[in-house]
Amino acid sequence: VGKMTSISPPPECLFKPMNFPHKVLMGPGPSNCPPRVLGANALPLLGHMHPEFLLIMDEVKAGIKYIFQTNNEWTVCVSGSGHAAMETACLNLLEPGDTALVGINGFWGERFADMVDRQGIDVKTMYRPMGEVFTFDEIEEALKKHKPTLLFLTHGESSGSTLQPLEGVGTLCHKYNCLLLVDSVAACGGVPMFMDKWEIDALYTGSQKVLSSPPGASPISFSDRAKEKVKKRVTRVRSFNFDMNHLANYWGCDGDVRRYHHTSPISTIYAIREGLARLAEQGLEESWKVHKQCAELLQEGLEKIGLELLVKNKSSRNPCVTAVKVPDGVDWKAVTEYAMKTYRVEISGGLGALVGKVWRIGVMGYNCTPDNVSLVLRALDEGLKTAGYSKL
Ligand code: PMP
Numbered sequence: 006v007g008k009m010t011s012i013s014p015p016p017e018c019l020f021k022p023m024n025f026p027h028k029v030l031m032g033p034g035p036s037n038c039p040p041r042v043l044g045a046n047a048l049p050l051l052g053h054m055h056p057e058f059l060l061i062m063d064e065v066k067a068g069i070k071y072i073f074q075t076n077n078e079w080t081v082c083v084s085g086s087g088h089a090a091m092e093t094a095c096l097n098l099l100e101p102g103d104t105a106l107v108g109i110n111g112f113w114g115e116r117f118a119d120m121v122d123r124q125g126i127d128v129k130t131m132y133r134p135m136g137e138v139f140t141f142d143e144i145e146e147a148l149k150k151h152k153p154t155l156l157f158l159t160h161g162e163s164s165g166s167t168l169q170p171l172e173g174v175g176t177l178c179h180k181y182n183c184l185l186l187v188d189s190v191a192a193c194g195g196v197p198m199f200m201d202k203w204e205i206d207a208l209y210t211g212s213q214k215v216l217s218s219p220p221g222a223s224p225i226s227f228s229d230r231a232k233e234k235v236k237k238r239v240t241r242v243r244s245f246n247f248d249m250n251h252l253a254n255y256w257g258c259d260g261d262v263r264r265y266h267h268t269s270p271i272s273t274i275y276a277i278r279e280g281l282a283r284l285a286e287q288g289l290e291e292s293w294k295v296h297k298q299c300a301e302l303l304q305e306g307l308e309k310i311g312l313e314l315l316v317k318n319k320s321s322r323n324p325c326v327t328a329v330k331v332p333d334g335v336d337w338k339a340v341t342e343y344a345m346k347t348y349r350v351e352i353s354g355g356l357g358a359l360v361g362k363v364w365r366i367g368v369m370g371y372n373c374t375p376d377n378v379s380l381v382l383r384a385l386d387e388g389l390k391t392a393g394y395s396k397l
Contacts (some may be wrong), residue, residue: 081249
């Protein structure tokens with residue numbers, strides 16, 4: 006008998022149960038999942054090519070078309086969180102020789118510009134301070150100046166809590182031979198979105214915000230113009246995983262027999278199917294209305310406490326995520342810790358340039374209720390008092 010190779014022991018932590026507190030997730034995402042979504046997530050697996058699962062994928066596709074208000078053939082879910090959809094858009098819509106113009110009024114424009122730059126593709130930027138949106142005129146000026154092939158805008162900026170107006174921007178882009186790509190991870194479902202009517206060429210969102218499903222499957226859709234652009238590429242898409250030609254086939258968008266591309270996150274797809282069903286049953290118009298009402302309730306409540314909202318212009322506020330300024334001398338972290346310890350409610354800090362300067366409160370999907378708004382306001386008010394803040 007040869008000498009036994011020594012083997013590392015199993016980790017002791019795995020012999021104990023997971024720590025699982027219930028929390029009310031009122032940050033900019035993820036939101037809590039309703040029981041029907043969690044139930045779907047726990048269903049037995051099907052094979053990723055089984056007919057029953059392909060049917061569920063078709064239902065997801067129909068749901069995405071509804072929330073995007075589009076008839077685009079190329080409508081799928083990318084496996085991965087919002088970043089995977091961002092990279093899918095970036096990798097498919099750009100190739101060497103192209104120029105991307107990126108609107109930066111917060112963290113997400115910065116991130117997209119980084120993704121473009123990593124591909125070695127020419128990237129131009131236009132800036133607005135966080136908390137402000139781009140005007141139609143400055144977009145047109147930048148299109149004239151840079152002659153981009155793609156314009157990136159963030160619909161719901163979750164870092165600066167703005168909502169970028171999009172109506173007319175697609176038509177403007179097309180006048181200048183440019184495609185319009187929109188990130189609506191932190192807005193779609195909670196605010197009006199008309200992908201086809203607004204001539205948006207590529208649009209993506211996430212599963213864990215208004216859809217109130219687990220992260221890991223991100224809806225994305227390409228207009229016929231965008232699809233054409235991908236089809237006419239001179240170079241191959243520089244990612245096998247995110248190549249829309251393959252994804253469109255696997256999602257049954259090209260009329261061909263569906264081929265194995267990768268193993269779908271099956272349980273996550275069940276869950277997003279139920280998240281989409283919840284939103285379909287509620288109806289988009291009702292969802293937009295409830296998000297607006299709850300956001301107004303929250304914003305009035307914050308001002309009553311004596312706090313200042315980051316976004317001055319009411320019509321530029323994203324109802325899904327509200328950034329509120331941390332008063333001078335207040336320890337922002339002590340307040341969020343109070344909220345978590347006392348009420349198990351999550352309030353987030355700032356992102357990017359606003360770290361330490363704002364709190365961010367998300368009121369989305371299943372969590373979008375007046376009760377949850379009251380809970381956050383109470384937690385914040387008490388937390389501020391505990392931190393020694395008084396509005397006088
Ligand atoms: N874009 C926006 C506007 C977001 O708010 C987020 C998530 N906070 C993302 C993209 C990235 O999504 P994920 O964290 O799911 O990768």
